[in-house]
Amino acid sequence: MSELLIKNGFVFDPLQGIRGDRMDIAVKDGRIVETSALQHPETIDASGMTVMAGGIDIHSHVVGPKVNVGRLFRPEDKLFKSPLKRCNRMEMGFSVPSTFKAGYDYARMGYVFVNEAAMPPLHSPHVHEEIRDTPIIDNAAMPVFGNNWFTLEYLKNHEIENNAAYTAWLLRATRGFAIKVVNPGGTEAWGWGLNCENVHDPVPYFEITPAEIIAGLIETNEHLGLPHSVHLHCNNLGNPGNYTDTLDSLKLAEGYTPKNNFGREQVLHATHLQFHSYGGDSWGNFESRAPDVIDYVNSHDNITIDIGQVTLDETTTMTADGPFEHHLRALNNLKWANTDVELETAAGVVPYIYSPKVKVCTIQWAVGLELALLSKDLMRTFVSTDHPNAGPFIRYPRVITWLMSRAARDATMKTFKWLERTIDATSIDGIDRELDLYEIAQMTRAGPAKALGISNTYGGLAPGMDADIAIYALNPENMPENPEEIEKALSRCACLLKDGVVTVRDGEVLTEPPKRTVWVDVKVPENAQVQRDIYEHFLRYYSVNLGNYSLFEEHLFNPRVIEVDTTQ
Amino acid sequence: MPKRIENVGCPYCGVCCDDLVVTVSDDGKKILEVENACAIGNQIYHHATESERVRLPRLRQPDGTYKEISYDEAIDYAARVLYNAKKPLIYGFGSTNCEGMAAAAKVGEKAGAILDNCASICHGSSLLAIFDNGYPSCTLGEVKNRADVILYWGANPAHAHPRHMSRYSIFPRGFFTGKGHKSRKIIVIDPRYTDTARVADIYLQVKQGYDYDLFNAFRTVARGHEIPEEVAGIKREKILEVVEIMKNARFGTIFYGMGLCHTDGRNHNIDIAISLTRDLNDFTKWTIMAMRGHYNITGPNQVWSWQYGFPYCLDLSKRDIAHMNPGETSSIDLAMRGEIDAFFNVATDAGAHFPIEAVKELRKHPWITIDPNICMASEISDLHIPVGIVGVEVPGIVYRMDNVPVQYRKVIDPPEGVISDEELFERIYQRLCELEAEDAAKERVKTTAEGIPAED
């Protein structure tokens, strides 16, 4: 069909160790091929520009019920007009964009794969409806397990095989991708208006601790050999002094080694670590403990993280951490939505303004950057804003600019009302490190693809991989003096190829190639007990029938299935 | 052999029972038996195959009668009406699937229409309160498994949502509520002594129109302040007693209906109900839920929120930005002001539900009804396009009153030739694109014929 040659760009592909070499990338029929395989290619001149694989977002809330609560209950999030050229569909929303806008905006930034961070299993048809309406980008979605009654009951008795069989069943039922854990145990406690504040605080009635849930799920994950690892949102998010709870959670991964056929090297992904790296014991003496946390991560290579960078915007927080959102509502007294989901999880949504005039917010800003800049392995440290929790994903270019430029950080810090206190409470002012484009490619492509176990298809430019390629008008040999130019170039890529189709040109979306739903299908041995448990729980406790719970095939949009067979 | 189909979702009320068992005749054409449904649900199914159905679109003739036309002709007519209208209104959607709503939005966006749903005349006031104050809620299974105090306020499920109490709230035995009814306290607040009030442990006959005051009293007491001897017709001791019960609940849910969101105070009633729920969460766990009427009236709120960020009253006429301002962009207000110049009544009956003045205004312009059934709207239309009945003849996703998506099935084929809402809107969309392209081509011919403008 089509042949394309991207000529003369500076190519960054950490998966192959390519560090800005000037070379050509060949594309044929949607895949990357050897240049020798082309006969009469069209060429794209990338000279003086940066060429990377399409971006991978490992943690973003873009589709599903709580995202939609955020849209529905915040009309004020739409009081502006998109300045961009009109695409096929209207684009609405700032911190919680419409599905169409999310797809277009990710594409404009050169992203091709977005992993939805939390899917309540009962609501999986909703998640898949929104995936259908999110153009261009491929999506996966992680069902939440950390407060699921089946999981709690199996792990309480340390029945790993049963838990694994249930996990496989739920991944298939929801067409899910990985094991997500949010405030393990705490969200179930929230069913009674309570919480689990540390990893040893037992879950009411279920008599299991968060620590046991986390360890049990890591074991389950490695028993199954899933592409991704356990993806953990730790207990006690957002509170002063929580870094000790975070370290307690991370330590649970000690002794576990990854077992999988997907090139994944971690057993635990700790998400939006910024929210979990705080010292002090009140908002008065709130301070950064990012160095302690990232030191631990640096010395334990079975852990990956994403930063959850605060962008200093007005945004909408949303998480399956129900008790946290309730707590936040008391702090800022804004409107509060909550949905507890039977047997499974909960979700809260509260608007939030991260202001450069508020000390806690500017310390949070510094914490995220410290984590990245003090990291010794950027193949294990990823860019995220926990969209939209710490800020909207359209700020990634700004986050990257902060990481690449001390001058950009200084310019932002000049706007802080409590600059001195922010500097005192963090180490940000002592950090001169400026990341280069190779390191950015690690944090936004190669690293997350590897951690998700999809680096044979996404995140790199080796022959055989999907031809998802982003070209940015950035010359690594002559980077712009003005950091704002970096942000601009990353916001609107010069060109994006999705599956070999020229999708974005000069920052404008030209076309909408078919997007995919990526999910993981695990084959496990027959397990009569688990089947019976599922049958009984649905009969007695669920409010929908078992026969209507699993996603009907007709509601799964353009699937790409990753198969795992544990019976071999 | 007749065929038994299990796990069938009922396309009538917001309870969205998905445990129906429908027996279909050998040839798959007739519904023989419906198990588990309430009387209303039962009726929907039998009506589908027992009554005379409209099988072709019908176009009004100069003599006032209807003439059958083909779907192609009807689609062309509908597309031209949209194409020529300045401010068409596409309204309804209480009784169709989300796929149809998504397709209709595509049409509305292309046509620069107003897109609105039945929330505009029912729970729109709830949505206004949610915009201001949020919505601490839960799924119905949570209520079943945990709730030990249930409060129905201005709602009469015994009639409007027949299986609500047995499936979710009062009677079921759940995980932490193994004793069923015995493990729960039921409070009903309503100016009328309804059949729901009959099953209550405590019934408060609030004075008509004084709901806000009663909520205010509850909040005041919950926060530890004094209240007068009597508020809203309820004695102080009674109010103190109820607040005590609420504060001591392990898990409580307020279910409210149109009796609250459509009486004096409207969105303010809901606002303070939400505030009370917030307050109670300082003591224990409380949740609140609107008793949404039709089985998928929650659907358009969901679908259009993810597509545009607004649940109802969407003005898409500005083409590159959607705008919502109930009062300005709401169906009835637009109709009354005579701003609408074409009307699409979809999966509802505006003929029966809209005020007569609004109907009169709308009737001055083309009125197209898209609905499986003959209803008041279809009988005053210029064009009636029949579609398959969702949940009976057309599968799809619907959202229950607690926003849980339920996957509905089809149990029989639609009458021969009859298409779904989704297919219909997709085809209207295609036709709109063609009309646009034809016009663009004509424009091109015109401009080339007229030569190059002077300033070039």
Ligand code: SF4
């Ligand atoms: S309660 Fe409502 S959804 Fe259930 S069977 Fe009756 S009408 Fe149908």
Ligand SMILES: [Zn+2]
């Ligand atoms: Zn998150």
